Amino acid sequence: MIMFLVRRHAESPTLRAIFFGNAIVQIGLLPIELAAYHERVITRVSGIIPNSLLHLVLASGFWVFAVRMTRTPAAAEAPRQPKQ
Numbered sequence: 001m002i003m004f005l006v007r008r009h010a011e012s013p014t015l016r017a018i019f020f021g022n023a024i025v026q027i028g029l030l031p032i033e034l035a036a037y038h039e040r041v042i043t044r045v046s047g048i049i050p051n052s053l054l055h056l057v058l059a060s061g062f063w064v065f066a067v068r069m070t071r072t073p074a075a076a077e078a079p080r081q082p083k084q
Contacts, residue, residue, distance in 0.1 A: 003062075011069045019066035026059035 002018060009015055033052050036042045 023059045023062035030055045
């Protein structure tokens with residue numbers, strides 16, 4: 001829901017942190033699926049494969065968007081001074 005609400009915001013350190021945070025959450029959820037299968041809470045592999053793939057795809061997407069953001073948007077917009 002958060003990502004939907006901020007989808008049109010300009011790049012910022014806060015938005016970058018949100019992307020990285022979401023990637024970490026998705027990676028953190030992946031072992032829970034595997035532990036649930038191992039403990040027989042989820043009894044079939046077909047119960048973990050779709051969710052595990054979704055966690056990996058979402059984590060990858062959030063990570064890529066975070067990395068692609070410029071580290072300092074203000075510096076990218078500022079005119080460059082010639083070196084003396």
